[in-house]
Amino acid sequence: MRFYYRIFLIVLFFANSIFSFQFVFAQNTDNLKLEIYSKLRDRRCTTMSLDKCNCPDAREMKAYIDALLEAGVSKKEIFYKVAKKFSPNTILDKQIKAQVEARLINEAGGKRPQIVLEPSSINLGQVSKKQGKIQKVFKLYNNGTAPLIVSNIKVSCSCVTASLTVGKNKSPYFGTQGAPSGWQAIIEPGASAELEVVVDLSHSAITVGKLFREITITTNDIINPEVSVRIEGGVKE
DSSP: OHHHHHHHHHHHHHHHHHHHHHHHHHHHHHHHHHHHHHTBOOTTOSSSOGGGOOSHHHHHHHHHHHHHHHTTOOHHHHHHHHHHHTOGGGBOOHHHHHHHHHHHHHHHTTOOOOEEEESSEEEEEEEEGGGOEEEEEEEEEEOSSSOEEEEEEEESSTTEEEEEEETTEEOOOBOTTOSOTTOOEEEOTTOEEEEEEEEETTSTTOOSEEEEEEEEEEESOSSOSEEEEEEEEEEEO
């Protein structure tokens, strides 16, 4: 009887040890997760860190980070992978961001495209819904040393459409669904393009008050794979 009792105590000891280890491991993982979240932000959000945001894009990033942690990926490597998948601009910590950008540039081997948009925003001032459609143009430059490939253009509201003209080639007007799969436009080093944005002020999605709409451009620029320009203003009847 004593033999079985001793066996029981040994089993109980190991069970408690395993439980304690799992508890500590889970606790450490949660702490690491929160630390990583606090040094990142969602691509769309400029006002709060990832740990305080729960929008769809933030949830997507968190799920990606959680999967990397479960796979045993190191903290340093997680920041690198997040930057490569989403953008280095998602990193709030300046030192970590600089290290990741240096690594990405080094991997590119000195040749990389570099997107520049001017201006970054256009303010329409006070406008009336009766004005209907308003057209504005942003200039898109490739200041890099390799072809810039634009693979998507997406707008934040159904009241907006956007088209890209490279040379004599003008794209269709894209909306909230973005460009179709496989579409792309190529801007050579030193060349430029025009991003035409059309805002339909008479659209039901536009209400009286402040106006803020965003147009997002996805490219192969490793430092800025996704950049946005804004249309702002005030709307009256």
